Amino acid sequence: MPGHLKVFIGMAAGVGKTYRMLQEGQAEAEAGRDVAIGYLEPHGRIETESLAAGLEVIPRRRVFYRDTPLQEMSLPAILAREPELCLIDELAHTNAPGLEHEKRYEDVQDVLEAGIDVYSTVNVQHLESLNDQVTQLTGTRVRETIPDAVLSAADEVVLVDLTPEALITRLRAGKIYPAERVPAALSNFFKIENLSALRETALRQVAEGVGVKRLAPAPTALRERREGGLAKAAAPQAISERLLALVTLSPRAQRVVRRAWRSAQRLGAELDLLVVRRPGAGEGGQAGLQEREALEALRRLASILGAHLLVEEGDDVADVAIRVARERGTTYVLMGAPKPRNAWRRLMQPALPFRLLRGLPGVDLRIVADRTLRAEAPVEEER
Amino acid sequence: LIAALLALLVGLVLGGGTMLALERRNRARALSRSSAANRIAFPFTGEDLSEPALAAALRIAHAEGATLMPVYLALVPMRLSAEVPLPAEAAVALPLLEAIEQRATRAHVPVDSRIERGRTVRHALRELMRHERFQRMVVAAGTNGVSGGVSPEDVAWLVEHAPGELIALRPAQPRGL
Numbered sequence: 001m002p003g004h005l006k007v008f009i010g011m012a013a014g015v016g017k018t019y020r021m022l023q024e025g026q027a028e029a030e031a032g033r034d035v036a037i038g039y040l041e042p043h044g045r046i047e048t049e050s051l052a053a054g055l056e057v058i059p060r061r062r063v064f065y066r067d068t069p070l071q072e073m074s075l076p077a078i079l080a081r082e083p084e085l086c087l088i089d090e091l092a093h094t095n096a097p098g099l100e101h102e103k104r105y106e107d108v109q110d111v112l113e114a115g116i117d118v119y120s121t122v123n124v125q126h127l128e129s130l131n132d133q134v135t136q137l138t139g140t141r142v143r144e145t146i147p148d149a150v151l152s153a154a155d156e157v158v159l160v161d162l163t164p165e166a167l168i169t170r171l172r173a174g175k176i177y178p179a180e181r182v183p184a185a186l187s188n189f190f191k192i193e194n195l196s197a198l199r200e201t202a203l204r205q206v207a208e209g210v211g212v213k214r215l216a217p218a219p220t221a222l223r224e225r226r227e228g229g230l231a232k233a234a235a236p237q238a239i240s241e242r243l244l245a246l247v248t249l250s251p252r253a254q255r256v257v258r259r260a261w262r263s264a265q266r267l268g269a270e271l272d273l274l275v276v277r278r279p280g281a282g283e284g285g286q287a288g289l290q291e292r293e294a295l296e297a298l299r300r301l302a303s304i305l306g307a308h309l310l311v312e313e314g315d316d317v318a319d320v321a322i323r324v325a326r327e328r329g330t331t332y333v334l335m336g337a338p339k340p341r342n343a344w345r346r347l348m349q350p351a352l353p354f355r356l357l358r359g360l361p362g363v364d365l366r367i368v369a370d371r372t373l374r375a376e377a378p379v380e381e382e383r
Numbered sequence: 384l385i386a387a388l389l390a391l392l393v394g395l396v397l398g399g400g401t402m403l404a405l406e407r408r409n410r411a412r413a414l415s416r417s418s419a420a421n422r423i424a425f426p427f428t429g430e431d432l433s434e435p436a437l438a439a440a441l442r443i444a445h446a447e448g449a450t451l452m453p454v455y456l457a458l459v460p461m462r463l464s465a466e467v468p469l470p471a472e473a474a475v476a477l478p479l480l481e482a483i484e485q486r487a488t489r490a491h492v493p494v495d496s497r498i499e500r501g502r503t504v505r506h507a508l509r510e511l512m513r514h515e516r517f518q519r520m521v522v523a524a525g526t527n528g529v530s531g532g533v534s535p536e537d538v539a540w541l542v543e544h545a546p547g548e549l550i551a552l553r554p555a556q557p558r559g560l
Contacts, residue, residue: 251496254495297497
């Protein structure tokens with residue numbers, strides 16, 4: 001059985017992630033668990049070093065990179081020692097070339113697979129998806145990143161929070177970097193505006209992670225609500241907005257994508273694009289080829305917009321959209337104007353928007369209109 | 384009564400089958416209308432569109448019953464990974480693509496927009512040619528400070544590498560020259 005991963009995340013160096021990890025490690029050791037330090041980077045902080053006292057430290061290994069000796073975590077030694085819980089600092093670290101893996105989070109995956117629980121630390125700017133945003137916010141690009149999936153897969157994520165003012169006070173007091181590095185840090189990365197933006201990003205990241213985990217059992221909660229249990233009716237609520245745009249592979253659907261993306265930007269929300277294909281669609285012939293090309297174009301657009309493209313198969317768009325919206329914790333659905341339906345279809349089944357409203361109580365629905373159809377739009381021919 | 388019910392049932396089955404076939408035919412027609420073979424690519428970059436180039440692209444598309452494919456060329460700075468989301472570029476591209484779409488709709492020209500990314504304009508053009516099929520390409524040559532245009536070097540490169548016909552529009556000379 002794989003081990004349990006707990007990640008301590010913070011907005012920047014010095015907020016106390018390693019300290020908190022050691023505190024919890026000590027508590028586990030006191031509770032009788034076999035705890036060992038796989039890798040610790042105290043950065044010369046005396047408080048941190050003293051907190052590690054009493055915990056067994058698995059020896060590091062010495063490797064040479066371009067004739068420079070480096071001290072790296074020893075994955076083989078950890079696997080051989082096999083503690084119950086291993087503390088491994090700096091999850092985003094890049095290993096020296098020639099070791100088992102390029103990145104430390106890959107080492108951690110091996111440790112977890114060996115059934116060892118791991119506590120680890122990471123700063124929010126190391127998350128791959130936030131790297132670009134953090135660069136824009138702070139003007140500093142972080143080279144060492146981890147895929148977001150690593151954090152999503154963690155069993156627990158603990159936000160170690162500190163106000164920017166308190167962090168700067170710690171920095172000035174020499175508790176983060178040696179005195180000679182403080183002025184440079186203050187004039188570059190450790191500015192109130194940078195730290196405020198990073199703090200907000202870290203809070204949002206953890207809140208969204210919590211939101212996803214709380215929303216996971218949504219179908220059960222909804223079923224219980226339908227069954228009438230008032231006490232059980234406290235269905236999980238999304239913390240932040242999440243948009244779902246229903247798109248087809250027709251060029252007209254791009255209007256929906258554009259509006260959805262702009263709305264997502266205004267709301268600071270994640271955007272999912274959902275394409276529902278009939279089973280077997282796009283398999284052969286000219287129509288199939290064009291569908292595949294259109295899907296690839298949509299995939300590239302989603303990548304540029306930072307949206308998540310979901311392609312699902314199903315005969316009934318409403319059923320698939322309702323299922324996906326529940327799974328993703330959608331708060332807002334956007335769709336194009338539905339095609340006019342004949343009398344028979346109207347009689348047999350309510351229109352898609354009505355089915356979505358009924359199937360997704362509490363979710364906003366927006367039908368994106370074609371603005372070129374507005375009566376006041378001037379009509380002119382190109383000459 | 385049984386015969387009437389059977390007749391009704393057969394009628395329903397036949398009607399349903401016909402509707403399904405019609406829907407499939409309509410989908411195939413809709414797709415063939417945006418046929419890749421009859422598309423005119425209109426790549427551009429920057430925050431402004433070249434008005435003459437757009438007008439020309441619309442005129443040609445209208446005359447030939449072709450689909451206009453405006454392509455915003457989004458440039459990815461070298462310091463960023465090639466696959467990162469580009470919200471700043473998208474914020475520029477989407478209103479421009481929407482404006483083109485509205486104008487094309489008024490001119491009764493079908494539109495199928497794209498955003499193509501690349502490290503440079505030429506790289507983005509190469510990616511466009513790798514990903515999309517089109518019959519013609521209309522570009523504005525971007526000298527004399529014309530925004531949204533392609534540099535003369537890139538136009539020369541396109542002459543050699545673009546599949547199909549290339550229409551490069553020379554920018555108007557500034558007044559007084």
